[in-house]
Amino acid sequence: MRALFFLHFLFSLFLHNISDARDTITSTQSLKDGDTIISSGGNFEMGFFSIPAAGSINRYVGIWYKQIPGQTVIWIANRETALTNTTSAVLKIVEPGGPLVLIDGKNEVIWSANASRSAQNPIAQLLDSGNLVVRDNREDENFLWQSFDYPTDTYLPGMKLGWNFLTQHEVYITSWKNENDPASGPFTHHFDPTGYPQLVTKNGSKELFIAGPWNGLRWSGTPEMDAYSPHYKYHVSISPREVYTRYDLINNPVLTRVVMTSSGELQVYIWVNETQSWVSALKVPRNSCDSYAICGANGVCNITASPVCGCFEKFTSRKTRVGLDYWSDGCHRRKPLKCKNGTDGFKKYSGIKWPDTKHSWFNTTMNLTECEHKCLKNCSLIISCTYHSCTAYSNLDIRNGGSGCLLWFNDLIDIRVLYQNGQDIYIRLDSSEIPAEPIRVESHASSKGKKVKIVLGCLLLLIVMIVLGLCLGLNIFKKSKKKMMKLKEWLELPLFDLSTISRATNNFSENNKLGEGGFGVVYKGVLDDKQEVAVKRLSKTSTQGLLEFKNEVICIAKLQHRNLVKLLGCCIQGEEKLLVYEYLANKSLDTFIFDEAKSKLIDWPERFSIINGIARGLMYLHQDSRLRVIHRDLKASNVLLDDNMNPKISDFGLARSVGGDATEANASRIMGTHGYISPEYAAKGVFSIKSDTFSFGVLSLEIVSGQRNRGFFHPDHSLNLIGHAWKLYKENRAWELIDVHLASSCDLSQVKRCIHVGLLCAQQRPEDRPTMFSVVTMLSNDNTLPEAKEPGFFIEQSVNKGNYSSSTQKTSSRNECTITDLHPR
Structure with a gap:
């Protein structure tokens, strides 16, 4: 039920200290932070609050989320004029249908909300949407006034941003003056109707960021919206009467709010129950x-x-x-x-x-x-x-x-x-x-007979060529057609000719070689249009074959995320199987963090950004993509870096997609890389999204320390990198794990948090590990983290007939090739 409180003629409602909202209140009580005036039946309540960090006596009437730790305020009535030096305040309607006003203890009007028309029996109601409305008790939807028409810094689902041309009223959100002062700041966010309407963020009258016009699917300048499209839907309405946009949650899966911050950023926040915190899902502006x-x-x-x-x-x-x-x-x-x-x-x-x-x-x-x-x-x-x-x-x-x-x-x-x-x-x-199109000239009537002869001759020649082609290459044609048809069934993807790829890579020259892995060799190429690409060529001696090739094509081609490498096309011709990717000049992450000279080039902020980017890429694979994908081979050499050191997860040859809500599957053979494989996968062949979480935990510790998990050596013990990190964590010395090159640039709290999160991800039991959504949340805020339990494989491991045993290996190994271990089942 939605809670109501009635505002009758000259009837006062006082801010009070009660546990439940009541219809009428007849006594004045002292004002205390958190006092409730009214509560909706859903997620919101309205009352009196102050800002503790501000250290002032200023009081405000606002709306916030209830049953959520802390106090996340989404609307403030008197943001411009705080209540000060008073122990009581009155919220009342001056006359029937008149303004809703907030009056302080000195009987001065602090805030007012003018109704659009009069009503004999007005009531105020806090809806489940967080919208405070004043309406006639006989009508449900024809509001006299609503807070959604006068938002502060928060844009909620169901709220319209835009213009009503009949009343000339604009709805937009405005930042706080600063973190401790909710008065209107300089930053605003509008749905601007000038020309074709678009979302605009301003500092005063100066445009800071334009999200671009609506193109039917998304705002033109925010391609990341597709990652969150399963959770909400945007509406855009353009008419002579009004222009507005709003977004609605689909099946109300999560609490969501959009905030214009006092620093000038537009942030999309999502509430995560697992961590009991808000996580920033999207922020603009993102870069220069x-x-x-x-x-x-x-x-x-x-x-x-x-x-x-x-x-x-x-x-x-x-x-x-x-x-x-x-x-x-x-x-x-x-x-x-x-x-x-x-x-x-x-x-x-x-x-x-x-x-x-x-x-x-x-x-x-x-x-x-x-x-x-x-x-x-x-x-x-x-x-x-x-x-x-x-x-x-x-x-x-x-x-x-x-x-x-x-x-x-x-x-x-x-x-x-x-x-x-x-x-x-x-x-x-x-x-x-602009290149001219070929000019077509029609024949004159006098040449009609000649035209017919030419056409018949061409048709006859075409028939002869088709017959010869069928006779000479029927088997090859059938095989090629079968392969191409299968490929077409997989996805719509550009197909390159072998000659084009050969020309681009200088006939697969050694000088163009970028690297080599379990799949084969990767070459740099330059296409005819000067586009640089990376070409992955299946080696004839590779343990991976058509199945893995097909698997990688299916997985990566249907995935689009800024932290996943982009597949441009493929080629199957004869025995050749080629994948064509975007070229990333900085190559793979391992060439930086494990190299004595290059490791100095990436400071802590860049490493922290890389960890976050990898986490977001995995979260997309596990949760937000059209296919739920388990990568199964996440490691430093399978993370590529673009020109701005943004990480992109690559190599989906071992990836598996699982249908529906499934998060786990069984494998007939163990595939992955030693040092990154989770215990349950190595021992039982059971892999899940938590297997990727384990790999991420290992990779995070490697990025922090600049050392490999496999081959890690310490003179005082035989633990691997995970074990060493676990030992330091238990002894409250986790910061000692950090790469010495990062001493001058590190944020100690971030470093310790990344190590803690890495150990949470690398825990022995998959059910103890967090989801990648929780990982992204934990990395993006300062909330208290749960205690980490004993990690898996914290002693250097070796394979012995499918079982893992301790090893005292002292030498460093650089072998990061993907392995396949066969086990009878």
Whole structure:
């Protein structure tokens, strides 16, 4: 039941100290923090509170989550004017249907909420959504006033952000002034209706970040939304009456809130019951490319490039010097637009965040061809062409092949490269910059007979060639077709010709060799379009074959996450089996952390970021991806690093997907890498998502210490790295595990937390290990962690007929090849 409290004419409700919300209160009591005025039947309650950290006597009336440790406030009535030096306050309606007011002990109005109309029997109600409403007791939905129309810093599910054009009222969220002062700060988050509506974060009147327009699936500039799409759904409404967006939880799986922080970040928080804490699931801006218009007009930001700003093909920079300081003028077309019939055309650019849509026009019914014609016709006189012509177009909605029309005018602002879920845009250029299509000339009537003869001759020749082809290569054709059909069944993935790959890798030259693993050799390649790639070639002597090849293709191609390596395509031709990946210049993590010279190049903040990135990638595999995937071979050499040292999990040859809600399976053979395999998998062939958690725990300790688990040597004992970390943890000396190169840059509390989390992940029993969702949560906050239990394999292990026994190995081993141990079952 939803709790009600009635606000009658001249009837006062006092802040009071009670355990339950009541319909009427007749006595005044002293104000105390946490006093409850009203409680919803769901997750919220409303009452009186102060901010202990502020150390002041300021008091506020607000709404917070109930039954959650601490006090997470989501709305404040009197944020601008605190209650001070008072022991009582009154919340009342001055007259029937009049304003709802908060009056202090001096009978001064501290805050008021004007109702939209009068009512004879008004009541106030705190809904399960967290929305405080004032309504006529005879009506359910026609509210006189609601707090969702006047939010503070928190955007809740079901709340509308946007404009009501009839009342000229805008709903937006505003940051606190600082962490201890809830008064309105400088940062705001809006659904801006100018042009085609888009989400905008501002500092005062200055744009800081634009999430991009809605493209039917997500906000154009936030591809990470897909990772959370199973949990909520966005709605966008555009009409002459109002423009708004809201998001709703699907089946109410988790508590979620979006907060405009006092530091200018927009944070998405999710409540995690396991750790009893809020975890930050998404934060923007994420990096420098999220800064609004950082590369100027027509400039493109690419976070993996150096410098990050650049120009589209067919554009050139206005400045000759490099660096962000010289990009304020952006880029311009190599050849100016003439704005005459037949002088302009369009070039398609893909994989980007759509530009700012303040200067745009849209239509929901046009197709892409009509959109092109509309843009081409919209061209002003030459003297004003630069400022008043249509400069680009795209589909408005990218679902189901695309629909609708979105036109941009003037310069294109705030564009960035997106490596996942980027959109297409067609940009206007001088026609000389666009390759001409072949010209087709129709035959004259006098040549009709000749045309028929040519057509018949061509058909006859085609039939002869088909017959010869069938006769000469029927078996090869059938085999190839069978393989290709199977591949098509797996997924929609670009297929490369062997000749293309051979040319890209200089015929698989040794000079192009990047490394070698259980699958085979990996080569660097450069495709015909100058794109750099990494080509993994199945070795003829490899213990992995078509099954593992198919497994890797199926797993990685259907997964999209910033912390997973991106598969660009594959090739099966004859005996050759090739996988084509994005090229990552910094290669694998092990080449840094286990190298005496390179380990000095990555300081503690970078290592901590790498640990978090790997954790988020595993969380996506286990929980948020379309397939629940267990990697089974997570190790330092299978984590690649991009130009910005962002980690990307790779090598899915041993990965297994499990259906439905399954999290565990059995294996007929043990596959993985010594030092990272979990005890239950090594001994019984049982693997689960907790097997990956164990591997992550080992890898975290390796990243912190800069030493391998296998081959670890200490003069005082025969423990491996896990055992050494466990020993230091029990003796309260965990910080001694840290790599000596990190002494000057480490955050001691973060280091100790990472070691603690690593040991929690490496515990002997899988049920004692946390999920990766919990790991991400534990790494992102300062809440107290549970005590770690004895880890598995904390003494250097060796394999003996499938059983693991102690070893006093003293020498360091660099062998990290994936192994396959056969066991009878």
